[in-house]
Amino acid sequence: MNLHVEYEQEEDGRWIAEIPELPGALCYGASQVEAATRVEALALRVLAERRDKGEIAAFPINLETAGNALA
Structure with missing residues (x-):
């Protein structure tokens, strides 16, 4: 299963993943990086x-990012 983040x-600076x-499956x-960590968990x-x-x-999991790349 391929999952995309x-x-x-x-506007207040928080990130949503x-x-x-x-x-x-949405986290702030x-x-x-913090938002990504939370949503992946x-x-x-x-x-x-x-x-x-x-x-x-059961199946293999592949998490991919979309949009802005993590620094």
Whole structure:
């Protein structure tokens, strides 16, 4: 499964990181790196829960960034 992380910076300086392939997987951070770290951890928890419930089969995961590249 390929997951893409998209970033946007709010007017107040906070960053939003979102994974469109997982509805609701959106996290804020004080920096782009912090937002990315949080949303990636959230994505792994969501996928693990779905796997534990038998909703999805095991599969390799590839996380890619979109938009602004992390520094």
